[in-house]
Amino acid sequence: MTAALKITGLTFAYPDGREALHGVDLTLAPGERVALLGPNGAGKTTLVLHLNGILHGGAGRVEISGLPVTPGDRKAITEIRRRVGVVFQDPDDQLFMPTVAEDVAFGPANLGVRGDELDHRVTEALTAVGMLEHRDQIPHHLSFGQRRRVAVATVLAMRPEILVLDEPSSNLDPASRRELAEIIMSLPVTVLMVTHDLPYALELCPRSVILDAGRIVADAPTGELLADGDRMAAHRLELPFGFDPSAIHRR
Amino acid sequence: MEPLYLARESRVHRLSPEVKIAAVLLFTIVVVVTPREDLTAFAGYTLLIALVAGLARVPAGWLLKRATIELPFVLLAVVLPFTGHGERVDWLGLSLSVDGLYGAWNIFAKGTLGVLASLLLAATTSMRDLILGLDRLRCPTVITQIMTFMLRYIDVLIDDARRMRIARLSRGYDPRFLWQVKAFAVGVGALFLRSYERGERVYLAMLSRGYSGRMPSGSGSKAPAAEWVVSSALPVAAAGIAVAAAVLA
Amino acid sequence: MDDVQAMHIANGIINGPVSAIFIAIAMAGLAVCVWRAKLDLDDRLAPMAGLVAAFIFAVQMLNFQVLPGVSGHLLGGTLAVILVGPWVGALCVSTVLIVQALVFADGGLTALGLNITNMALIGTAAAYLLVALLLRVLPRSSRGLGATALIASVIGVVVAAMGFVAEFALGGTADLSITAVAATMAGTHTLIGIGEGLIAATTVVTVAKVRPDLVYALRAFRAPIRAKAAVA
Numbered sequence: 204m205t206a207a208l209k210i211t212g213l214t215f216a217y218p219d220g221r222e223a224l225h226g227v228d229l230t231l232a233p234g235e236r237v238a239l240l241g242p243n244g245a246g247k248t249t250l251v252l253h254l255n256g257i258l259h260g261g262a263g264r265v266e267i268s269g270l271p272v273t274p275g276d277r278k279a280i281t282e283i284r285r286r287v288g289v290v291f292q293d294p295d296d297q298l299f300m301p302t303v304a305e306d307v308a309f310g311p312a313n314l315g316v317r318g319d320e321l322d323h324r325v326t327e328a329l330t331a332v333g334m335l336e337h338r339d340q341i342p343h344h345l346s347f348g349q350r351r352r353v354a355v356a357t358v359l360a361m362r363p364e365i366l367v368l369d370e371p372s373s374n375l376d377p378a379s380r381r382e383l384a385e386i387i388m389s390l391p392v393t394v395l396m397v398t399h400d401l402p403y404a405l406e407l408c409p410r411s412v413i414l415d416a417g418r419i420v421a422d423a424p425t426g427e428l429l430a431d432g433d434r435m436a437a438h439r440l441e442l443p444f445g446f447d448p449s450a451i452h453r454r
Numbered sequence: 455m456e457p458l459y460l461a462r463e464s465r466v467h468r469l470s471p472e473v474k475i476a477a478v479l480l481f482t483i484v485v486v487v488t489p490r491e492d493l494t495a496f497a498g499y500t501l502l503i504a505l506v507a508g509l510a511r512v513p514a515g516w517l518l519k520r521a522t523i524e525l526p527f528v529l530l531a532v533v534l535p536f537t538g539h540g541e542r543v544d545w546l547g548l549s550l551s552v553d554g555l556y557g558a559w560n561i562f563a564k565g566t567l568g569v570l571a572s573l574l575l576a577a578t579t580s581m582r583d584l585i586l587g588l589d590r591l592r593c594p595t596v597i598t599q600i601m602t603f604m605l606r607y608i609d610v611l612i613d614d615a616r617r618m619r620i621a622r623l624s625r626g627y628d629p630r631f632l633w634q635v636k637a638f639a640v641g642v643g644a645l646f647l648r649s650y651e652r653g654e655r656v657y658l659a660m661l662s663r664g665y666s667g668r669m670p671s672g673s674g675s676k677a678p679a680a681e682w683v684v685s686s687a688l689p690v691a692a693a694g695i696a697v698a699a700a701v702l703a
Numbered sequence: 704m705d706d707v708q709a710m711h712i713a714n715g716i717i718n719g720p721v722s723a724i725f726i727a728i729a730m731a732g733l734a735v736c737v738w739r740a741k742l743d744l745d746d747r748l749a750p751m752a753g754l755v756a757a758f759i760f761a762v763q764m765l766n767f768q769v770l771p772g773v774s775g776h777l778l779g780g781t782l783a784v785i786l787v788g789p790w791v792g793a794l795c796v797s798t799v800l801i802v803q804a805l806v807f808a809d810g811g812l813t814a815l816g817l818n819i820t821n822m823a824l825i826g827t828a829a830a831y832l833l834v835a836l837l838l839r840v841l842p843r844s845s846r847g848l849g850a851t852a853l854i855a856s857v858i859g860v861v862v863a864a865m866g867f868v869a870e871f872a873l874g875g876t877a878d879l880s881i882t883a884v885a886a887t888m889a890g891t892h893t894l895i896g897i898g899e900g901l902i903a904a905t906t907v908v909t910v911a912k913v914r915p916d917l918v919y920a921l922r923a924f925r926a927p928i929r930a931k932a933a934v935a
Contacts, residue, residue, distance in 0.1 A: 607753050607756075
């Protein structure tokens, strides 16, 4: 079976010489949900921006369902950006159109989807995140949790094969956090979730990898990884006070 | 950012942006080339503007208040009757140059009509539609692209500036004179960087959703021929008035 | 005549034929800029160009008290050429002028050719030539960069104002003495230029300190960083 995501030997350095990725290898099977953990500055965001060809220029290779990310090839890059849906950390960076529906339509419209099909995509995506009744509202009038859900919908409307979520639970109140978890679990896509929220990773992702100093330094079932206190401490990962991963029964 | 857009339901609002831009442009050209002595023509143009304003349901008060933007130019015009040369007339004990009076009238009438026409366009067309209209009028993509980002950034700048201004005012400082510009500029530099980094993230998010330099036109399609005909009524009527006035004179 | 407040020329100040000629000049100039800008406008410059345009838009809203009774607003051309280069910079200023004419009724539509020629073409060209010269001559420090921005702003703004004077001499509809117009414009705009220069210098120096990779003029004339990575 073709891997949903296959990264081999990826390196990258920023123009100022700072090295951000140091030879990353990572493979995700279709339908897998994987958490990408790591301290600040580990290169997580840099890695995410490589998945859809926004950053490139170093060594190594990224493949999405067998299609290599080739930044020079406009057509291939459009297809890559359809396959990889990135939900950025701050929904305000993602939402910029005057209404929720138009924002959700932006992605598929860039892919050339028009008319009834476009409408259908918008409805489908908003239904998936439970925001259909807000379709004509102004994004900035929604609550933060609602905006994050719309941000997820803007990406779902492109019918991605991989959903990449950057800190999906940050700034969410507990109820919004749970609602978003339910939405993510209900989606039939491969998920790569960048997060500092370890309980959230445990709840949503059977597998976790740790990125530190530009390398994947651990790759294991999430419960096992979180229970390995020494390894966690070595990479500046800390569980919330009183949280015991072994006490949680995975659903 | 929709500074002058008046969200109403009207026939003028429903017209496609490109036909409105073209109509206003042609109308303004007709106004500018009209000889300044054709007073009846200018009266006719004013009537046309009033008619369109009525159709667009834009209140007269709203228009007049915003037309004050051209006040500096009107002030420039006020001095002309005093400084002008040639034949002079006496009015209320003032000696005024006839040529200067016409010069002042010329600037005032053409400036005001132009401003009113632009205001009607702005009142009935959202910024985003204007960009779309320019795009359909074959405006180079580079320009519409800069415009699109400019709009997005103005919101970011206003937000950031408001926060920084409140912080500055709460420390009792409100620079507004030239010699205070340094203090102001320091804040501006910081504002610039902050806004850039935010805008860069917005841009990356757009790229991630397949953006390739051109906004998708979404729901709207190109203006049908009927709209071109309807909107051409404004410049055609203006041209008719100009010709009629010239013939009568 | 001390009310040269807005520098945007309204409809009817300059006569029809001269306005038409300058529309043609502006369009030709812009066509060249569009063609060259396409080569420059990579994915780092596109959002920067938008920000520069938004920024110019914002600073043009600020009216500074230059002398009692006289105020002027800033043009922003120098800031644009330093941050995004001459071609994209001229387009940024033009974009602002087009939006202001369409949406704010500031500056006449038929005078757009005149305004673009003065502020987007003449002003930025003068500023860019000075920047290109000064960055080579002055010390390679942030002081040198600041001084470059300041000097280029003052001269760029005055040169742009002289564009108006030339147009007025060619086709002014008002009967005013050209020397008086020229003197007023030059005086007012020297002061505006200083205000503009201080803002441009501070902004550019701030940006150059934190993100030198974003400053076009530094990439073009000082180029110390070899970009290993590309952003697309």
